Amino acid sequence: MTDKPKVAFYWCASCGGCEEAVVDLAEELLGVAAAVDIVFWPVALDFKRADVEAMEDGEILATFVNGAIRTTEQEEMVHLLRKKSKVLVAFGACAQLGGIPGLANLWDREAIFERAYLTSPTTENPAGTVPLTDYAANGHRIQLPGFYDTVMSLDQVTQVDYAVPGCAPTPNLIAAAVGALLSGDLPPLGTVLAPDVALCSECDRRDTKPEDLHITAFKRPHEIIADDETCLLAQGLLCLGPATRAGCGAQCIGANMPCTGCFGPTSRVHDQGAKAASAIASLVGADDPAEIERILDGIPDPIGTFYRYGLPHSLMVRRRQDTVETTA
Amino acid sequence: MSGPSLNGDTRIGVYVCHCGTNIAGPIDVEAVTEYAAGLPGVVVARAYKYMCSDPGQELITHDILEEGLDRVVVASCSPSLHEETFRRAVAKGGVNPYLFQMVNIREHGSWVHDDVEMATAKAKDLVRAGVARVRFHRPLEPRRVPVDGSAMVVGGGIAGIHAALTLANAGKHVYLVEREPTIGGHMAQFDKTFPTLDCAACILTPKMTQVRNHPNITLWTMAEVVEVDGFVGAYRVKVRHEPRFIIEDACVGCLECIDVCVFRNGKTPDEFNLGLSKRKPIYIPFPQAVPQVVVIDPEACIEFRAGCRKKTCVEVCADRNAIDFQQVATFDEVEVGTIVLATGFKTFDAGRIPYYGYGRYDNVYTALEVERLVNAAGPTTGEVVLRDGRTPQSVGIIHCVGSRDENTNTHCSRVCCMYSLKLAHLMKEKTGAEVYNFYIDMRTPGKGMEEFYNRVGSEGVHFIRGKVGDVYPEAGDTGRLVLQAEDTLLGRIRKIPVDMVVLATGIEPQSDAEDVRRLFNITCSAGGFFMERHPKLAPVSTFTDGVFLAGTCQGPRDIPDTVAQAGAAAAEALALIDAGSILLEPNTAFVSAEDCSGCKTCIGMCPYQAIAHIDGKAVINEVLCKGCGTCVAACPSGAIHQNLFDDDEIFEEILGVLIHA
């Protein structure tokens, strides 16, 4: 083994996009690979859990965990990696905030299993088989990780030192984070490694946003052909840029799609969804209750809109479990 | 934004007020104090009988010096009462007065809860929240804004007249705005005034003339305030002038035009005489009207309908050229430092109580109509003649019409008993009629009032304690009306036939009091009268700084009280103007520039245009900001802060009321 700093990557409940993001470093990846020893990276390298267990505590300089925590195995692994790492980084929106998988907190295990394995239109499961943690067949016992009712962000199960936001994190942020780690020039613990200002600050369309915007109808991206130079909110598209941390270079808006909030809120905000909703509702162009309701009907799924990436990390965490309906 | 000393080294003093037994009754003050002593950051916790007293305040000052306190919490009454008091005490000890938090355990605690355990638990929660919050307070300086040297008085009745004259005599410029063609208000319509029986016109009209001639008063009649902008010290008021169709400066008040009007006789009910006489399309409201300028009623004048061929009024006016049929509404905009509202009252509409027969029986009158009837300048030149031409032999006066009645108004109108006595006296004097007063209670407080009651009683006026339940024509076509009431002193039903019924109608808020209230951003009390800042300690102030109340717009009162109150309102306005500037609560919002993304969400939130977008950042103009905090709640990235109500402070307060620290 070399004495290069050791780095690990791990994935929990995630789509794999964050892994892609690492690869998206392109040539820079080679530089990183040269500077560090990647000691654990299930998606790319054949190290096993036992290899990690064999390491000294704190032996790994930094572990980047992407994905939310939704199974027992994920929780065990992050506890293990925490112990073995000097620095634990929540990498991407799922690890940082719960991410898209976190929207599962509108249901619970029972409802999800029912839907996924029994009632969805594309399911054919006459035997009604659902996942089990322990199964005996042909004289062997198979054990699978347990599935939690509630998805958690990484910092809800263990202490997290830094977060790299995004779905997925953008290469510039990843490079900067790795650079900071290797140089040892680290910001205070708990810092989100992206600018602590909202996205409008780096949006080309900011100047086209009117100062007295009143939204009388919310549009969804498929409903209009948006002008590609004008502020999307001004066109009625629910762009969360004003409520979302900058750092991505407004890429979605560059593709004429509204920001959906994957970089999470700024550090001054306690609850991403509530704050974004406060700002957006304030812009509703009506004072009459019925008219306000009519305009708000244009936001058919407010939780999926304002907490798309952050329900587990929000103040409410989840839908109250006793109100989850299980029969589809 | 964090407070300056959050690292466990805050030294907070907590003071819990007994307020005699006001708080200490339903709340276990000692338990609250003991509890406060154990809260983090608290180094002193004391209970005291009256925190607002000098020794109470000195406790704070003393502890700041002796114990090195850097934050103070007082749990006592509402901050609207004593926040300033305690801030001063804190400042006296050398600590910035805004490093102080007031906790309301009286109005929101001991006075509204009976259960000692629950009320005490609530007080502890509130104290805990105050302690949690005050740690985040930052030192602040109050804002000082200059006060414009002129004032506006709205309403030209006796209250407005007196307020305007007081201000003008003190050398301040006053805009007096009255919507009628003349000032004088209701008082001008009265005959005599109780209890002295001096003639209302005799004492009022000299003051009206003074207004007209005063160099410091700009008098605008037929004018209404339509817009109020700005804030204390610098109100911008827009006034609409209705067309009078007379050029005020050109009219000399000769009244010749009225004589020569093509209408030989008036056909329009005369407003001033409450319809008891008719007036012409061109008229003067009453002989002593101020200004002494005629007015043309476009509804009545044929020039406005068909066109008048003769235009005799124009002819007689000749080269004075005071008549201008082309006049349209005009507007003026003025800046004033302070405003006195003296918009008066309206009398209760007697038709709302059908069984009293007003509007149905000719000989049922309202008291105000009778004022005109007995007045020498009135429609009958002071002779009391009924609508059927007779002189009444008997008169019944019904008290409390539209007052003290759950179906109409629950309040006592305060003046009706006294003016009923006055009218009883005048009727008796003028006609020798038998006069019956039907009353619920006789209310005659005040100087000379009870004496007047005794006098009227000794003059042979009858008093029947009972509420009239019905008024109906006497059988046999006598033209008399029977008043039926239970005499609660005799315990039997009385049916008294009278020639004339007088309804002592009560005082109600003006029908547009709601609109006026909104215009000036003040509040109404339950009955619809304008609400004073404090019923005892700030009776002429409102919750809007620089707007004061005078007269019956604030509640029913008689002329002496109205004048006294108008003087008080003028004095408050003067104090403000003479101070030259006023200190405002520093609860303004500000943008943390480095945190602002320039998203502009806040800009449209501000009703005062205090937020501008400059070089990609929002910037709040502290002078224009009034501190509502709407932009703070709207800011999607938490880049706007509000002094005294910052996110940190409120979040701490929320946690404070909920969770044991």
Add this chain to the structure above:
Amino acid sequence: MPETTTDTSSNGFEPRIVAFFCNWCTYLAADLAGTSRMKYAPNARVIRVMCSGRVDPQFVLEALANGADGVLIGGCHPGDCHYQEGNYKALRRFKLLQRMVADLGVEEERLRLEWISAAEADRVRVVMDEMTDQLRRLGPFRHEEAVMAIAAQQPQEVPV
């Protein structure tokens, strides 16, 4: 686990309400209820803000997340806002927040927006009593417990 002062040991559940009252109307109405010695349920803790427009939906969720069983917002009547239109901003935010918390399984009765003018002391009494009563019947919100349970959550049982 944080201890609370109002969760008394009495048999009946006593809801905890956090109330945000605007300085000019509802807070004054509550003061007036005090000077008028009206009696009402002691369950609400009033936090004074200058305007209902200052109430950030975050405040509401912060309260619910930290032990409140209900949140009451009190402002000036429409058209009467001391700051012209802050209450309309409050109304818009409240309407959206209502939809959001409904999707999170929060009962409608737990959030209430009331326009109460400075003169309407009795309305304060009625609303306080009514809301307390409704929440008593509804039972505790128990958000903290739910969150504690999440941290200690167990995977599914193994079927026999």
